[in-house]
Amino acid sequence: MTADAQIPTGSAIKDQEHGVVFWVAFVIGATVLFVFGVRGLLHDLPSATLQLSFAKWVVGADVVHDLVIAPAACALGALAHRWLSPRVRLPVQSALFASVIVLFLVQNALRGTGKFRHNASIQPLNYATATITVLVVIWLIAGAWIIVRAPRSDQRAVDPRPR
Amino acid sequence: MNVFERLRPPEIGPFRTGAFRSEHHNERNAATLGVALGVCFTICFATGLYSHALQTPPSWFTAFPRPAGLYRFTQGLHIATGIASIPLLVAKLWTVYPKLFTWPPFSGVAQALERLMLLPLVGGALFLVVSGVNNINLNYRWYVFNFRPGHYRAAWITVGALIVHIGAKVSTTRRVLGRSRASDTPQPSSIASPDRRGFLGAVFGTSALVTVFTVGQTFRPFRTLALLAPRRPDVGPQGFPVNRTAVEAGTANVDIDAYRLTIEGPGVRRALSLRYDELLAMPQRSAELPIACVEGWSASRQWRGVPVRHLLDLAGVPHDTHVTVASLQRHGAYSTSELTGSVTDDADTLLALTVDGAPLHPDHGYPVRLIAPNRPGVLQTKWVHKVSVR
Numbered sequence: 001m002t003a004d005a006q007i008p009t010g011s012a013i014k015d016q017e018h019g020v021v022f023w024v025a026f027v028i029g030a031t032v033l034f035v036f037g038v039r040g041l042l043h044d045l046p047s048a049t050l051q052l053s054f055a056k057w058v059v060g061a062d063v064v065h066d067l068v069i070a071p072a073a074c075a076l077g078a079l080a081h082r083w084l085s086p087r088v089r090l091p092v093q094s095a096l097f098a099s100v101i102v103l104f105l106v107q108n109a110l111r112g113t114g115k116f117r118h119n120a121s122i123q124p125l126n127y128a129t130a131t132i133t134v135l136v137v138i139w140l141i142a143g144a145w146i147i148v149r150a151p152r153s154d155q156r157a158v159d160p161r162p163r
Numbered sequence: 164m165n166v167f168e169r170l171r172p173p174e175i176g177p178f179r180t181g182a183f184r185s186e187h188h189n190e191r192n193a194a195t196l197g198v199a200l201g202v203c204f205t206i207c208f209a210t211g212l213y214s215h216a217l218q219t220p221p222s223w224f225t226a227f228p229r230p231a232g233l234y235r236f237t238q239g240l241h242i243a244t245g246i247a248s249i250p251l252l253v254a255k256l257w258t259v260y261p262k263l264f265t266w267p268p269f270s271g272v273a274q275a276l277e278r279l280m281l282l283p284l285v286g287g288a289l290f291l292v293v294s295g296v297n298n299i300n301l302n303y304r305w306y307v308f309n310f311r312p313g314h315y316r317a318a319w320i321t322v323g324a325l326i327v328h329i330g331a332k333v334s335t336t337r338r339v340l341g342r343s344r345a346s347d348t349p350q351p352s353s354i355a356s357p358d359r360r361g362f363l364g365a366v367f368g369t370s371a372l373v374t375v376f377t378v379g380q381t382f383r384p385f386r387t388l389a390l391l392a393p394r395r396p397d398v399g400p401q402g403f404p405v406n407r408t409a410v411e412a413g414t415a416n417v418d419i420d421a422y423r424l425t426i427e428g429p430g431v432r433r434a435l436s437l438r439y440d441e442l443l444a445m446p447q448r449s450a451e452l453p454i455a456c457v458e459g460w461s462a463s464r465q466w467r468g469v470p471v472r473h474l475l476d477l478a479g480v481p482h483d484t485h486v487t488v489a490s491l492q493r494h495g496a497y498s499t500s501e502l503t504g505s506v507t508d509d510a511d512t513l514l515a516l517t518v519d520g521a522p523l524h525p526d527h528g529y530p531v532r533l534i535a536p537n538r539p540g541v542l543q544t545k546w547v548h549k550v551s552v553r
């Protein structure tokens with residue numbers, strides 16, 4: 001099953017999604033975006049340097065996601081699809097996903113950014129140990145999932161369709 | 164042949180038909196994750212607006228002191244929901260990623276506008292998540308602009324774009340999510356497959372997992388599970404955290420013999436200048452109140468001190484009067500804080516001298532700090548030396 005078969009594109013989208021509701025939402029959303037967002041931003045970040053820095057972050061987030069993170073995730077998914085049997089594929093992919101999210105969440109603490117030498121209450125734990133503990137929990141759940149879903153997946157494994 | 168036909172990219176890479184083979188790139192997953200993300204973002208936005216209004220009150224907004232733990236709840240919810248939304252956002256973007264390569268990219272003005280709005284929506288949402296995670300870790304090294312206005316304005320921009328996106332997707336979402344409830348409409352096998360449920364289960368499970376491992380920084384029953392949280396509510400001087408220490412604020416060595424608390428300004432009938440021992444000799448009141456930080460951690464403590472209202476009565480200040488509390492801290496955005504009349508008059512609004520029965524630690528504001536119900540921690544001014552009445 002491909003994305004193209006399931007997600008309508010082109011004129012089909014236009015027919016379904018761009019009626020009166022869209023235009024009402026567009027007027028409200030654009031007003032909110034420009035009046036409270038952009039206009040307020042120009043007020044709160046008054047210099048061109050600050051505004052440019054902000055724009056770089058927002059546009060940069062788009063670019064990094066579309067050109068780096070998403071392709072990497074797709075490539076990783078494709079490799080997992082090729083190398084893993086149907087029985088373990090989804091649990092392993094899910095555990096990889098959860099692990100990456102955890103590492104993103106804890107990366108500041110792992111690097112000690114934000115720590116201040118006079119303030120022991122910021123990032124007070126041993127985050128290497130804490131992260132390993134959470135990752136172990138994630139992969140144990142994945143292992144249990146593989147065991148639980150084994151009979152059903154074995155039946156599905158005979159389906160030769162590409163997935 | 165129109166311009167898009169002439170510019171059609173070659174059938175290679177992501178533009179190739181069938182390039183994205185995973186069954187999880189489908190409308191139903193996109194709709195389910197979109198609804199969940201919409202709920203999370205709405206909660207984050209509402210609680211964020213409340214926090215911003217308390218810190219930078221607009222003219223129409225008056226801070227209210229009750230319920231005492233409201234800010235603790237709303238800000239804890241803000242951070243917890245923001246963290247829970249990270250897996251949802253990543254999964255949602257991955258699910259709809261093939262749409263980035265559809266050709267033609269748009270087929271009319273409406274669709275062009277809708278797709279243009281994805282730029283602030285996706286960029287804004289990612290910025291909110293990244294800046295939020297950095298903020299709860301007090302990591303501000305990575306940008307030149309101030310976090311709060313940047314995060315606040317990005318929230319408005321993102322929500323504006325989100326409203327447009329919802330307007331475009333509401334009919335599709337209804338159709339796709341309504342399909343399973345319509346018993347007379349058969350479902351494609353992959354849409355209802357165990358793997359699809361497994362995919363969504365993994366995403367929502369990750370969301371639950373990161374919440375469980377962080378929410379303990381404000382929700383005490385989960386305290387010991389807060390392995391990924393940058394704070395523990397029971398770690399710090401006198402058993403709870405601090406943001407700005409006395410060393411950072413330059414208030415580590417207050418000369419208690421020279422210390423005076425003054426109540427002054429054009430609004431007082433009798434200006435007061437009180438020594439620390441005089442404050443200790445005044446009628447005291449105890450209150451259990453939370454320090455609830457904008458970064459999402461909170462801790463309740465038993466505070467004891469002189470009610471602000473009592474001091475204002477001694478200075479001849481009428482009820483419902485707005486006052487400014489000033490710190491010995493020379494620099495920083497929070498060296499003063501404003502108290503509206505209703506907060507000033509609340510019996511539990513104290514100039515605290517002790518916490519849990521002991522004098523305040525320097526990092527908690529020794530000799531005197533403000534503690535009032537339903538306020539962000541940054542407004543609970545430490546090292547107080549002056550109350551000004553206009």
